[in-house]
Amino acid sequence: MIDIDNINEIWQTIARNKTRSILTAFGVFWGIFILVILLSCGNGFKNGMMRQIEGFATNSAFVFTMPTTEAYKGYQKGRQWEFEMSDIQSIKNNVKGIDIITPVTSIYTYNGDNNVFYSTKGGSFGIKGVSPEYNEVERSKLLYGRFINETDIVEGRKVCVIGKKVYEDIIGLDKNPVGLMIKARGIYYQVVGVVQTYNENVMINGNLNETVLLPLTTMQKAYNLGDKFELLVFTAAKGSNIKDLQESVKDIIKERHDISPTDNEAVMSVDFEQLFKVFEALFTGIAVLIWIVGIGTLMSGVVGVSNIMLVTIKERTREIGIRRALGAKPSLIIKQILEESLLLTVLAGIVGLMIGVAIMAVVANFVNISSEDAVMFVEPNISFVTAISATVIIVLSGLLAGILPAKRATQIKAIDAIREE
Amino acid sequence: MIKLEGINKTYFGAQPLHVLKGIDLNVEEGELVSIMGASGSGKSTLLNILGILDNYDEGNYYLAGKLVKNLTENQAAEFRNRFIGFIFQSFNLIPFKTAVENVALPLFYQGVPRKKRNQMALEYLDRFGLKDWADHYPNELSGGQKQRVSIARALVTSPKIILADEPTGALDSKTSVEVMKILREVNASGITMIIVTHERGIANLTNKIVHLKDGVIENIKENNLGSIDLERDVK
Ligand SMILES: Nc1ncnc2c1ncn2[C@@H]1O[C@H](COP(=O)(O)OP(=O)(O)O)[C@@H](O)[C@H]1O
Ligand SMILES: [Mg+2]
Numbered sequence: 001m002i003d004i005d006n007i008n009e010i011w012q013t014i015a016r017n018k019t020r021s022i023l024t025a026f027g028v029f030w031g032i033f034i035l036v037i038l039l040s041c042g043n044g045f046k047n048g049m050m051r052q053i054e055g056f057a058t059n060s061a062f063v064f065t066m067p068t069t070e071a072y073k074g075y076q077k078g079r080q081w082e083f084e085m086s087d088i089q090s091i092k093n094n095v096k097g098i099d100i101i102t103p104v105t106s107i108y109t110y111n112g113d114n115n116v117f118y119s120t121k122g123g124s125f126g127i128k129g130v131s132p133e134y135n136e137v138e139r140s141k142l143l144y145g146r147f148i149n150e151t152d153i154v155e156g157r158k159v160c161v162i163g164k165k166v167y168e169d170i171i172g173l174d175k176n177p178v179g180l181m182i183k184a185r186g187i188y189y190q191v192v193g194v195v196q197t198y199n200e201n202v203m204i205n206g207n208l209n210e211t212v213l214l215p216l217t218t219m220q221k222a223y224n225l226g227d228k229f230e231l232l233v234f235t236a237a238k239g240s241n242i243k244d245l246q247e248s249v250k251d252i253i254k255e256r257h258d259i260s261p262t263d264n265e266a267v268m269s270v271d272f273e274q275l276f277k278v279f280e281a282l283f284t285g286i287a288v289l290i291w292i293v294g295i296g297t298l299m300s301g302v303v304g305v306s307n308i309m310l311v312t313i314k315e316r317t318r319e320i321g322i323r324r325a326l327g328a329k330p331s332l333i334i335k336q337i338l339e340e341s342l343l344l345t346v347l348a349g350i351v352g353l354m355i356g357v358a359i360m361a362v363v364a365n366f367v368n369i370s371s372e373d374a375v376m377f378v379e380p381n382i383s384f385v386t387a388i389s390a391t392v393i394i395v396l397s398g399l400l401a402g403i404l405p406a407k408r409a410t411q412i413k414a415i416d417a418i419r420e421e
Numbered sequence: 422m423i424k425l426e427g428i429n430k431t432y433f434g435a436q437p438l439h440v441l442k443g444i445d446l447n448v449e450e451g452e453l454v455s456i457m458g459a460s461g462s463g464k465s466t467l468l469n470i471l472g473i474l475d476n477y478d479e480g481n482y483y484l485a486g487k488l489v490k491n492l493t494e495n496q497a498a499e500f501r502n503r504f505i506g507f508i509f510q511s512f513n514l515i516p517f518k519t520a521v522e523n524v525a526l527p528l529f530y531q532g533v534p535r536k537k538r539n540q541m542a543l544e545y546l547d548r549f550g551l552k553d554w555a556d557h558y559p560n561e562l563s564g565g566q567k568q569r570v571s572i573a574r575a576l577v578t579s580p581k582i583i584l585a586d587e588p589t590g591a592l593d594s595k596t597s598v599e600v601m602k603i604l605r606e607v608n609a610s611g612i613t614m615i616i617v618t619h620e621r622g623i624a625n626l627t628n629k630i631v632h633l634k635d636g637v638i639e640n641i642k643e644n645n646l647g648s649i650d651l652e653r654d655v656k
Binding site: 013324418 | 469472474475494495498499501502503507509513514515516517518522526527529530531534535574578586
């Protein structure tokens with residue numbers, strides 16, 4: 001029952017005994033404050049981590065070749081092998097549930113020599129042959145022009161899409177790069193677009209910002225790679241499992257390349273879902289830990305409130321005794337002490353919650369400003385649901401903290417106040 | 422109004438202390454009675470029993486015709502709140518409440534709405550010349566003012582009886598006289614009053630003096646005051 005008069009009475013007791021109230025409530029304030037800070041930081045790290053793998057379709061996997069480890073069909077073990085373009089079609093035909101499948105091949109600069117030039121200015125960058133679908137696997141922001149398209153592939157055009165760093169280093173940010181000719185490994189390509197990666201931390205064969213992307217067919221022709229490529233990237237369609245798909249894809253590849261079905265090392269694959277799950281498990285663990293620590297801190301706050309209230313009840317013997325002498329019934333004293341505890345705890349908790357959220361908002365702002373690609377610590381805050389659960393916990397704690405003091409208070413008789421000395 | 426029959430009370434401390442050994446007493450409505458006796462003679466104990474702040478071991482206590490015995494805490498609270506007003510030597514005001522809030526507190530326990538009870542409290546303060554002090558805290562008031570606040574608090578519920586335990590015990594003689602004057606006026610308005618004191622001067626201002634000694638009533642003396650001069654007759 002909400003009784004304004006009674007609440008006024010309780011509020012007066014709290015407000016007019018400030019030091020006592022603040023002392024009492026501090027534990028709960030601190031508990032909630034710490035809980036909010038910890039949860040926010042946990043979320044910040046989680047978001048930061050998740051951002052590192054953001055930009056990749058989480059349902060994607062890539063498959064790459066390794067030397068065989070078993071002799072099979074007359075081939076020695078230790079054979080080097082490569083994907084062929086026809087593998088793509090074969091997989092498309094035989095494996096249901098694949099959304100996108102795209103080949104990738106790269107040329108590396110092992111010694112760091114300059115291999116890409118615009119007029120006389122050069123730099124050392126990766127060169128990667130891809131098809132248009134690649135853009136959907138390693139997502140990037142298009143700064144200029146367009147991505148590689150189907151016509152580029154079909155006609156084997158000598159065009160390229162360059163990473164942001166490539167553009168910055170050899171062309172310069174003051175120039176529109178589209179249409180310019182750059183030289184990569186001795187061959188000229190026309191720049192049709194500039195891309196910036198969403199994410200510098202997860203990459204497929206090198207940082208996209210430091211890569212020159214060529215149409216795969218152009219690259220195969222230009223550098224005599226035949227129709228070979230080294231990496232196969234695919235995503236699962238909605239409803240299909242990336243794990244199962246990997247197995248099916250591997251089986252087909254093994255068959256097509258005369259690799260023993262039992263050779264587990266010749267065809268390797270990694271999927272991001274796996275990575276995601278690891279991260280998620282990690283952060284769930286951290287969150288659980290934080291809640292344990294936070295609730296522990298809060299509980300010690302509650303015990304503190306209870307304790308201090310118990311002590312103050314002793315100090316308040318006279319006050320409570322006077323109230324009893326003037327006609328306060330025991331049930332009303334219980335109600336008042338419980339409500340005092342509740343009000344104190346809720347106030348302290350809400351203040352702790354708000355200050356915690358406010359501080360983390362400032363921190364978040366600061367982190368955002370200090371580095372636009374702040375990768376380790378992103379949006380350190382708590383969700384609305386978390387805040388609500390925290391509030392519920394605060395209310396329960398308040399009631400819990402008041403039980404013992406309220407019981408103690410009812411043991412005070414009017415006579416205890418009246419007795420002189 | 423009050424009828425005591427063979428009241429016995431023993432404190433069971435480290436050593437049992439038989440404080441009241443059969444008290445018989447009648448107090449009629451509208452009387453002004455004082456209880457006198459040496460320190461430790463059991464005056465406060467008796468008054469606390471009368472105020473249902475404490476219980477007794479043997480005998481019967483009738484208050485306004487009702488037997489007061491083995492009451493529950495709730496019944497006792499109800500009785501105290503409706504029938505009895507208390508005045509104490511050390512005032513027993515709540516320090517973090519203003520004068521008017523202290524006076525209004527018994528009404529809070531009656532469920533009187535805030536506006537109404539503050540208004541009533543203010544009227545009583547006004548009656549004792551404390552209107553301007555209504556918003557002051559007890560520690561901002563003199564002893565006499567504090568006692569007047571507590572008298573206002575005792576009266577605000579319009580009780581049948583006022584029980585005062587050494588109401589002037591903490592006051593200087595001039596203030597004591599003022600307070601006694603007020604208490605006499607209150608009694609004159611028809612409220613039964615019992616005052617515990619060990620000062621003869623104070624007792625002499627009441628109409629009936631009950632002498633307590635060694636846990637029994639030694640004698641009861643009618644004290645015909647006629648028209649007395651308070652200023653002259655006290656001390
Ligand atoms: N709660 C108590 N427990 C034990 N002894 C008490 C208690 N209250 C009072 N007494 C003792 O009872 C006797 C009478 O006390 P009291 O009624 O306060 O006397 P008075 O008010 O006449 O001075 C005293 O000896 C006192 O020490
Ligand atoms: Mg006494």
